[in-house]
Amino acid sequence: MKISKTLTDIVYLKIRDDIVHAVLKPGSKLKIEPLRKRYDIGSSPIREALSRLCSDGFVAIKGQQGFSVVEMTKSDLIDVTNTRILIENEALKLSIINGNDDWESSVVAAFHRLSKIEHSSADDNNQDLEKYNKIFHDSLVSACNSNTLLKFYNVLYDQHKRYRNLAREANHIKRNLHAEHADIYEAALAKDVKAVCQANENHIRKTEEVVLNFEKDEWL
Amino acid sequence: MKISKTLTDIVYLKIRDDIVHAVLKPGSKLKIEPLRKRYDIGSSPIREALSRLCSDGFVAIKGQQGFSVVEMTKSDLIDVTNTRILIENEALKLSIINGNDDWESSVVAAFHRLSKIEHSSADDNNQDLEKYNKIFHDSLVSACNSNTLLKFYNVLYDQHKRYRNLAREANHIKRNLHAEHADIYEAALAKDVKAVCQANENHIRKTEEVVLNFEKDEWL
DNA sequence: TGTGAATTAATTTGATATAATACTTATCAT
DNA sequence: ATGATAAGTATTATATCAAATTAATTCACA
Known part of the structure; x- marks a missing residue:
């Protein structure tokens, strides 16, 4: 075929x-x-x-x-943020519960790969950052064993990404993405569900925080 | 126009x-x-x-x-059931928190309408039962103020309905749908988030219970 | 403002091209 | 000779295109 x-x-x-x-x-x-x-x-x-x-x-x-x-609005950002946290945290929880050694090593590999990109300071590496950021987040939820959650996760990831791209361009607040990812990573390997969810929520809410405080002229 | x-x-x-x-x-x-x-x-x-x-x-x-x-499988039923509970309970929670008097009276009206149908014993009322069942569930989550949750809720409601239709046709277990709805209704009016979520989960899991215990020949 | 032609754009149809599937025949090793 | 496999052919169905239809919008004019 x-x-x-x-x-x-x-x-x-x-x-x-x-x-x-x-x-x-x-x-x-x-x-x-x-x-x-x-x-x-x-x-x-x-x-x-x-x-x-x-x-x-x-x-x-x-x-x-x-x-x-579809429009981008403050209320939509709030909605997408909250729902993404609900879905992704559930998927994280299940992934930690179900994840075997293969899952663990895929997370280790993805985090390592992402870290390298984050530390390199090339100017044209945004494409790669996006790519390996997604692979890292994918690996974390990959053992959740729920196609429905994964489907919703993927949709919300990209919907949220629209706002993240806004935030990146404006770039007011100095944001330590690597540290945020490291928090999630450590908690995941420790299989600490509560800590993973907290770290993931912090990570996702950073975008909301930045974009909701935009001045009018920075908004679309 | x-x-x-x-x-x-x-x-x-x-x-x-x-x-x-x-x-x-x-x-x-x-x-x-x-x-x-x-x-x-x-x-x-x-x-x-x-x-x-x-x-x-x-x-x-x-x-x-x-x-x-798409196929209907036991693992898909489990997935759809769990995810529907996650989404719908969150929507219920938000609805209770945000719901004003208009919301409350729409719930009262929908419950009353549904109860009438449930008590009538006409043979050809399945169409109506489906319709007013949906309106009742819709009214409960209608104040959640999240388009994303509502979208997912609607998709999962119908995906779950495929299995519910199987369960209804087989109809082994005598099921008191009215009592299940009444539990949700009472808790919603009392604004008892925890009780509503528990009652809603019980309601949704009944279908899972029936269908997972099907013999091979009852399955599609 | 309101009315109606003119224009633009969306929707839908029917036809064509392309890929997948089913079927037939030919080839080869045992 | 027989069974299995491969190659080629016919058939079916999908994906795509281009034209026709229908609805919405614009604009001129009353």
Whole structure:
């Protein structure tokens, strides 16, 4: 059997990525014809990708009035933050309870890899930071044994990432990401559920704290 | 401005309903041509509706091999049950904390309406039971003030309903649904968060209990 | 303001191209 | 000769495109 990604799959990931990185701006209309040109494909794959993104919560649809990027608002940030903490902490808890030695070593490996990137001070390493940050968080919840939690976790991770990208650009507060990750890491290896959840909540709430204190002109 | 539902919207709800009621069987392939005939529309609205259902977790897609109804399995039932309890209990908690008098009276009204149906012993009232059951549960969580939780709640409610329909048909255990609802209702009005969560968990776990004890031939 | 043509854009259809599956036939080792 | 496997062919179904339809929006004019 041949392996083959469909155009819909490809454009789904591209549009999702462009929304998360605010290349496609919150609230902006997603007209089919411009998207066709932008991604150089027909309207069907575009529409199918947008349909999936609707259920994921990145795109809104209004009957007969087309698609648009969902807005970013303070109340949405609060909602996404709280729900992400609920979901991710539950997944962390289960992962610690169920995790075997393979899980543990995958966490060790991911933390080590991420730490290296965090300490390197190259200017163009944001791509890598994003990538290995996700791999680290993925490894932590990977033993939770719940497809539903993992699905919600992935959606909320990227929804939250939209706000994180805002916070990073503004970059008021000096943030020690490595220390935050180390807190989670230590507690996870110690299998201390309560401490992991606390560290993870602190980590997630940092973004909320920064972005909620934005001045008007820093907000979109 | 005119109000107008798109064909995609309509067929999305129909297919979702047919999956929840096992008219479209778990694991079965969802070929476009038969669905076209069944719902009497073109392929695009069908494919867009199926794309949304993918992200909702009712439909699976494999690149170049089309759509299919997601399987029902014991491990999925356990997963959906646990996650639904997590989400719905959180929503209940927030609803009780935030709920004002309007919320309270909407709960009273919904409970009263549901009770009437539960006590009537007409044979063809399953449609109505489903409807007012949902309205009652909706009213309980309606003041939670979290769109994300409500979205997840709605998805999990229907995913769980697939199993509930199995349980209802088999109907081994005599189940006093009214008493279960009354427990939730009393605790909600008393604003007793802990009791509401316990009553809601009991309610949800009844289905799990029944279905997990099925013999092989009762399972799909 | 309100009404109605003109324009733009969304939705839907039907047709085409491409990939997966089923089926047939041919090949080879035992 | 027989059974297993591979290669090629026919069939079916998916994914995609492009055109047609229908609804929403804009704009001119009353």
